Amino acid sequence: MRVLRWDEGRVRAGGRELVEPGARLWIDAGPDPETLAFLGETFGFHPLALEDCAHEDQRPKYEPFPGSLFCVVHRVIPSADESEVLSHELHAFLTADALVTVHAVPIAEVDKVFARCAGEPALLERGPDFALYLVHDAVTDVHFALVDALTEEVEALADLTSEPDGGAMDEDVLPRIVAARRAHGHLRRRLAPQREVFAALARPGQPFVRDGTAVYFRDVVDHAVRLAEEVDTGRDLLASTMEAYLSRTNNRLSALTARLTLVATIFLPLNFVAGFFGMNLQIIPPRVAAPLVLVLVAATPLALWAIFRRKRWL
Template identity: 55%
Template sequence: MFRAIRLEAGAVQRGGREVCGPGAPLFVDLTPEPEHLAFLRDRFGFHPLALEDAASMDERTKYEEYPEATFIVVHRLGPAPTDEGLQARELHLFLTRDALVTVHSAPLAEIDRLLDQFADQFANGASPLARGPDFVLYRILDAITDAHFDVADHLTDEIEDLAGEVTGGTTEDPELLARILQARRTHALLRRRLAPQREVLVALARPGEGRVRPETAPYFRDVLDHLLRVTEEIDTGRDLLGSVMDVHLSSVNNRLTLVTTRLTLIATIFLPLNFVAGWFGMNLEILPAPLAKVVVIAITLALPPSLWWWFHRRRLL
């Protein structure tokens, strides 16, 4: 995939490599095929290390300044295809004074929607590229950050459901612990991916730094504020999830203690019967006293209900 949009003399050109000439605002969206990266090297002169990172879709979040361009790596997180956990999609961006290049292997709905919006705005005579490639970068990062609000809200709702089940006494569900652990893994992944992106936005929002114009820097500060709100919601969810785990484990331990106590009391009730049977040897036919058989049977029948009544009165049962 190779898509390019170019603005020159008020006219919009859409296409592939043929519209990627110098001297006019340009937006390029492509997949990391070797021939595409080779074109970026020849057309823009990007640093070999940046191109090497762009070819790999297993990079950490980063912000790096090169003489030719600013290289940025961010992650867009969303539900996994299996509906278990999250899936991270990696996005690489090159920002120059007159161009923005995005590189990604998996489709990103935010970029597709942005291109559709750009087409409508171009048709109406308004061009986001006229405000500079850095403003297009802002639009992309803003859309990705807003998408993370939905992810964080969904996870918060899931944690609240888990908390309701735990406090409602449904600890016997064998899948409850697995769901809690899955939610913890999901939150850990979300925080691990989003926390470093704050540093990227801090660098972009700093006036006079990099290739972001002073008039565009406030927009990145707005995106940074949104991201901070997302991370705060994630931190709140993580604390709530830890409390849910503690309550669940306490409930399981309490149930285990109750079962152990009841089994111990049952064994205690039958212990005197074992003593009576062992003492008399169950040889009732040869007992010397004529009423011995009746006494032994009476003691045997009276001990269990007596012990049960005493334990119940002491609220041990």
């Protein structure tokens, strides 16, 4: 647990010993049972909200309780090998004089805002609701880089699948499309509902969010909407890319099947010639039989090839 305490124009940083009434606080802690019990006893947070902090896999949400409000947002990051995206939950309690953030793993944006508030007393002087805005704004804006990178990947896949016939089709195109669809689905599940959380915080008349701070949350709502729209656009482009890939694959398969069929068609008369004269070669004079069979075997494929080329089947 780490604590920032704003008192009489200056900020003190420390631990649990600073958690006392009479000043504005920002408490950043992990979801261990001892810490959650301490927070519940000190601030009277609702047991259901504390239970959500203890058990992750919560959807983004905003829940007002008597004496506090509780919200959950997600920080989405790529995995170490960039094969998938992962999400870390950030739980926040807001009261009239305190902001309590709870998360199981370190979140870089929270660390940066915490350090900034420790060095700039004027930020905490504006209230714990403004500190919550700074955290949500930082966590939201950092997702633009991730979404932009996924958009570039989708555009690259779209360009690859739209190449003219004969262009190189990498063997990993389909896995890349599937991975991108999975990433976009995860982003939509985690980021789209956060618009509702920020919109609730941006509504005027909130008991713990001053109207002056609610204006700032409106900017966060705008960023969240832009992220959701870009994710939706990427999903639509991915669907079109998948259709184009499957269509191109089917066309190539059809063309290959047609060529194999034409090859079989060319050799079909040869099988007939070999079978017929193999059974009836004695009815033709020997001097004529062998040259006749050789001419038929040589001329028939050439004639069929010329006919297929003329009809543009080859």
